[in-house]
Amino acid sequence: MNQMSEHSQKSSPMSWTVGGKTLNSRLLIGSALYSSPQAMQGAIEASGAEIVTVSLRRQSAGDQAGKTFWNMIKSLNCHVLPNTAGCHSAKEAITTAQMAREVFETNWIKLEVIGDQYNLQPDPFELLKATETLVNEGFEVFPYTTDDLVLAQRLVDAGCNILMPWGSPIGSGKGLMNPYNLNAIRQRFPELTLIVDAGIGKPSHAVQALEMGYDGILLNSAVALSPNPVNMGKAFKSAVEAGVYAFDAGTMQERDLASPSTPVLGTPFWHQN
Amino acid sequence: MTTITVQINDEIKAIPASLSLTDLLIHLGYQEHNFAVAINEAFVPRSQYKNTCVQADDRIEIVAPMQGG
Numbered sequence: 647m648n649q650m651s652e653h654s655q656k657s658s659p660m661s662w663t664v665g666g667k668t669l670n671s672r673l674l675i676g677s678a679l680y681s682s683p684q685a686m687q688g689a690i691e692a693s694g695a696e697i698v699t700v701s702l703r704r705q706s707a708g709d710q711a712g713k714t715f716w717n718m719i720k721s722l723n724c725h726v727l728p729n730t731a732g733c734h735s736a737k738e739a740i741t742t743a744q745m746a747r748e749v750f751e752t753n754w755i756k757l758e759v760i761g762d763q764y765n766l767q768p769d770p771f772e773l774l775k776a777t778e779t780l781v782n783e784g785f786e787v788f789p790y791t792t793d794d795l796v797l798a799q800r801l802v803d804a805g806c807n808i809l810m811p812w813g814s815p816i817g818s819g820k821g822l823m824n825p826y827n828l829n830a831i832r833q834r835f836p837e838l839t840l841i842v843d844a845g846i847g848k849p850s851h852a853v854q855a856l857e858m859g860y861d862g863i864l865l866n867s868a869v870a871l872s873p874n875p876v877n878m879g880k881a882f883k884s885a886v887e888a889g890v891y892a893f894d895a896g897t898m899q900e901r902d903l904a905s906p907s908t909p910v911l912g913t914p915f916w917h918q919n
Numbered sequence: 920m921t922t923i924t925v926q927i928n929d930e931i932k933a934i935p936a937s938l939s940l941t942d943l944l945i946h947l948g949y950q951e952h953n954f955a956v957a958i959n960e961a962f963v964p965r966s967q968y969k970n971t972c973v974q975a976d977d978r979i980e981i982v983a984p985m986q987g988g
Contacts, residue, residue: 678986678988679986680986700984701985703985704981705985707949711985712954713984715985716983729988731988737960741961744964745980749954749955749983
């Protein structure tokens with residue numbers, strides 16, 4: 647039997663609890679890179695996502711962009727997950743998280759501390775340092791991390807209830823580059839909420855993560871950069887449902903040899919060899 | 920009027936001396952509460968604006984909601 651995380655023991659396989667909220671969509675979606683605010687709104691609604699990632703940027707007093715954006719996000723009735731995108735040290739990330747908590751009125755934080763500009767790989771050392779501080783300050787930390795098992799353990803030891811290992815580099819759309827590592831994390835932490843964050847390019851990548859037993863996926867570019875974000879949002883909605891139901895049902899045992907699905911006994915022209 | 924220079928969102932500005940953070944935000948035209956502030960990379964909670972005196976050469980960040988992934 648598959649090792650079951652908390653979500654799969656409930657009545658509806660789609661239902662899960664994350665950061666103290668019970669939700670029915672396993673998709674977390676970004677709000678960036680859309681061609682227009684209307685495209686963003688339409689795609690997010692079509693995706694069925696109940697968590698939307700947001701960010702903070704410098705803003706001058708007369709600029710109403712932040713207010714307009716925030717009102718649009720609020721109209722979606724989703725939970726917001728602020729990120730610390732652009733931070734390169736624990737100190738920057740901690741300050742950004744504190745500002746985000748005040749602006750967005752949530753203790754959730756998608757903790758990003760970038761260690762490499764080339765592939766936007768998380769800095770494991772600064773990530774852990776920031777996590778320790780933020781957990782102590784009462785944040786629910788959603789750490790964007792690599793798929794390193796030892797780092798995962800350290801983050802759990804620091805108090806994380808959720809881990810978000812990358813599938814592949816942010817915005818690459820390459821899918822799950824290292825399924826072995828992702829599976830190892832799933833197997834090692836059967837009760838932890840695990841979300842694949844970054845690198846998802848196609849709905850099939852999402853299905854793969856959820857079939858593996860991951861609790862959710864977080865993506866942005868795959869929908870926002872599609873020529874038809876609304877339909878791609880719908881595609882991901884179906885994909886996450888397919889993946890969750892497949893994991894919940896349990897997949898068949900793979901075999902090396904063919905085995906007929908139609909019973910051969912009694913079929914026309916049948917001869918026992 | 921005595922002035923000091925500070926950095927606001929990476930831009931150097933001359934402002935009146937001895938302003939509280941509340942006064943500075945009014946001076947700059949920030950009226951609503953959909954922003955947050957850090958001074959010299961340290962978060963300043965809204966409850967502390969009145970008690971925070973802006974100093975010469977302070978680096979002030981004022982941020983608001985934006986799209987994110």
